[in-house]
Amino acid sequence: MSTPEVFRDAALAVPGVLGMHAGPHGTAATFSTSGRVWGVRVGPDQLDVHVITESGRHLGELGREIQSAVRAVGHDYAGQIVVHIEDITVPQQNPQPDEAGTSASRTDTEEPRRTP
Incomplete structure (x- = not known):
């Protein structure tokens, strides 16, 4: 059986998906043996995938690309796959270096990218 981590990784592999999102009120998550998968x-009957693009x-x-990617790895999942695009970010053209000399690419209001 497919795990939430497999579904998350499939969604993150789709070009244009920048990260996962915790959804409204931080409720978009599934517990797994490795912890909470945001x-x-x-x-x-339904698998919800919440992303930032x-x-x-x-x-x-x-x-549709996310649905296809998730369905391809979750061929044993018979329910509906619903994609929620929770946030859209605008790429910075010329990011300014912060004090440490690195380019900042996220704002304080963005959810952090959830990775394993």
Whole structure:
């Protein structure tokens, strides 16, 4: 059986997906043996995938690509796959270095990218 981590990784592999999102009120998560998997909520009839993307992508097309990627790794999941695009970020053209000399690429209001 596919795990929430497999679904998350499939979504993150789609071009234009910048990260996972905790969803409204931080409720988009599934507990797994490795801990909480943010951005993926697995139910018996529906699998919800919550993502952050970059501007410039056709959102309908992106949603279908994510559904296909998740379905490809979750071939044993019979429920509906619903994609939620929770945030759209605008890439910085010329990021300014911060005090440490690195380029900052996220704002204080963005959810952090959830990785294993």
